[in-house]
Amino acid sequence: ARALGVSPATLRRYAALWEGVVGPLPRDPRGGRLWPKEALARLQAAREAHLREGLPLEEALARVQGDFPAAGLALPSEGEALALLRALAERLERVEGELRALREENACLREALKALEPPVSEATLRR
Known part of the structure; x- marks a missing residue:
């Protein structure tokens, strides 16, 4: 220090x-x-x-x-390396879980946005 x-x-x-x-x-x-x-x-x-x-x-x-x-x-010992790998695997698992949750939330938000879109009338389709 x-x-x-x-x-x-x-x-x-x-x-x-x-x-x-x-x-x-x-x-x-x-x-x-x-x-x-x-x-x-x-x-x-x-x-x-x-x-x-x-x-x-x-x-x-x-x-x-x-x-x-x-x-x-x-260099880390074999035990330290294994501990680091375990910690990385746990972190990766958490990040992948967060990514899955974000993808699900994104899909829900997209559906909610579709519900907010005004309906398309036949007159609009004819143009």
């Missing part, structure tokens, strides 16, 4: 964004996140782009990804 000039709470929020966009950060034995130098440099570059260009931080993180090597960033 000191290296970036942000509060610990902000760094935790950044870490959650990081893990959603880039992947898990390495952890110390007590479970605390470790920030490799490359990760901090990338986060700082993304934060600067976020502040300078008004980009959402997630987009800025994705944009600067190609500018930094992956060296020094730990």
Whole structure:
């Protein structure tokens, strides 16, 4: 947090964004996140782009990804990878459910709009 000039709470929020966009950060034995130098440099570059260009931080993180090597960033363990895949599958299932609900609502709204349209008279059809 000191290296970036942000509060610990902000760094935790950044870490959650990081893990959603880039992947898990390495952890110390007590479970605390470790920030490799490359990760901090990338986060700082993304934060600067976020502040300078008004980009959402997630987009800025994705944009600067190609500018930094992956060296020094730990790959998740098999258990962590499975947990991430499960979480992604659950999120995908929720999003698909929301999409189904929106499609159903859209169909209902279209039907309601049809009911509001004035009836077509024979005189209109003859024109």
